[in-house]
Amino acid sequence: MSRFTLRIATVSGIPIYLHWSFWLLIAWVVLSGLFSEHASIDFILWRLLLMGGLVVSVILHELGHAFAAKAFGIPTRDITMYPFGGVASVARIPDKPLQELIVALAGPLVNILLIGVLSIATWLLGQPVEWSAETFMYHGRGMPPLHVWLLSLSFMNGILALFNLLPAFPMDGGRVLRALLATKLPYVKATQIAAIVGQAFAVLFILVGIYGNPFLILIGFFVFVAAAQERQHAEERTAMKGLTVADALLKEVPVLTVNQTLGDAIRLLLDSQARSFLIVDPWGAPAGSLSREQIIAALHQGHSRETSLTQVMDTDLLIVPPTMPLHEAFQYLNERHKPFLVVMDKGQLMGIIDAENIAEYLLIQQAERRVG
Numbered sequence: 001m002s003r004f005t006l007r008i009a010t011v012s013g014i015p016i017y018l019h020w021s022f023w024l025l026i027a028w029v030v031l032s033g034l035f036s037e038h039a040s041i042d043f044i045l046w047r048l049l050l051m052g053g054l055v056v057s058v059i060l061h062e063l064g065h066a067f068a069a070k071a072f073g074i075p076t077r078d079i080t081m082y083p084f085g086g087v088a089s090v091a092r093i094p095d096k097p098l099q100e101l102i103v104a105l106a107g108p109l110v111n112i113l114l115i116g117v118l119s120i121a122t123w124l125l126g127q128p129v130e131w132s133a134e135t136f137m138y139h140g141r142g143m144p145p146l147h148v149w150l151l152s153l154s155f156m157n158g159i160l161a162l163f164n165l166l167p168a169f170p171m172d173g174g175r176v177l178r179a180l181l182a183t184k185l186p187y188v189k190a191t192q193i194a195a196i197v198g199q200a201f202a203v204l205f206i207l208v209g210i211y212g213n214p215f216l217i218l219i220g221f222f223v224f225v226a227a228a229q230e231r232q233h234a235e236e237r238t239a240m241k242g243l244t245v246a247d248a249l250l251k252e253v254p255v256l257t258v259n260q261t262l263g264d265a266i267r268l269l270l271d272s273q274a275r276s277f278l279i280v281d282p283w284g285a286p287a288g289s290l291s292r293e294q295i296i297a298a299l300h301q302g303h304s305r306e307t308s309l310t311q312v313m314d315t316d317l318l319i320v321p322p323t324m325p326l327h328e329a330f331q332y333l334n335e336r337h338k339p340f341l342v343v344m345d346k347g348q349l350m351g352i353i354d355a356e357n358i359a360e361y362l363l364i365q366q367a368e369r370r371v372g
């Protein structure tokens with residue numbers, strides 16, 4: 001993460017970050033305030049206050065998702081605020097439709113609760129709870145009173161709830177759509193339909209955004225790409241259904257020992273098809289791994305061919321049992337950016353498993369199914 005990405009809070013163990021690009025949004029709010037016809041310090045402060053309230057509302061929305069996921073035993077790694085909205089990195093999407101429905105609805109529900117809280121606060125200040133265009137479009141002539149801010153914020157929370165509930169998969173409303181479809185259709189079919197609807201909305205966002213809303217264009221691109229990714233994940237998962245790590249195991253492991261050198265690794269890299277190696281100790285137990293990229297990086301760092309492998313290997317091995325569901329292993333591999341997983345059964349090395357081997361195995365399975 002960039003050093004301009006700022007950790008602003010930690011709530012129940014979940015770090016909340018402002019992505020570096022968020023500073024562009026703040027700059028945009030200030031600059032467009034300066035160059036507007038209402039330009040004044042008060043006007044810019046007012047806009048920043050509105051933005052601050054909106055950011056807190058979006059964070060609370062994301063925490064709504066995070067807490068709902070937690071209720072189903074799913075942790076959230078972090079919440080990051082981008083100029084186009086917040087993203088809660090929930091470790092996985094629940095595959096039970098009802099759970100996905102609840103997690104998806106929990107975000108907009110927070111915004112609806114906030115409308116209630118802000119309205120009650122306005123009422124407690126002795127002000128009428130009514131939304132008018134003048135309230136929201138307040139420009140300058142000194143700072144507006146507190147209740148104008150409260151009303152504007154509750155109005156924005158209404159927009160947030162409605163916008164997120166559009167069936168633009170994988171936005172919240174799209175997840176609701178997928179969950180509802182998945183109660184009647186196979187998971188992968190439900191995802192394919194939701195992804196097509198989501199991408200149609202994405203195109204619509206971009207087209208509408210061209211008429212003066214750059215954030216809508218950003219959201220459109222984000223939704224378009226994310227819908228395709230979700231669809232691919234669902235398809236991969238379905239293809240791997242019922243399979244375990246043992247099925248796609250690579251038993252002929254390219255092995256080096258801790259006594260060997262970087263030169264030995266380079267020779268083996270050039271002489272064989274292997275792109276990454278398992279490094280074992282003198283007793284044959286896994287000690288580390290070394291990928292082609294790590295070999296190149298080690299040379300760039302000035303290591304010579306005589307360097308011992310123990311100095312350059314990655315000792316953080318991911319060890320899994322052969323009984324692990326294949327889709328979980330695949331996801332684990334992708335999340336941790338490792339060349340392979342080490343498969344061990346009761347302390348015994350069984351082999352390794354990498355993304356290419358999984359892909360090959362699935363291709364062969366598909367081809368056989370088509371023939372058979």
Ligand SMILES: [Zn+2]
Pocket residue numbers: 061062065107108164172
């Ligand atoms: Zn949401």
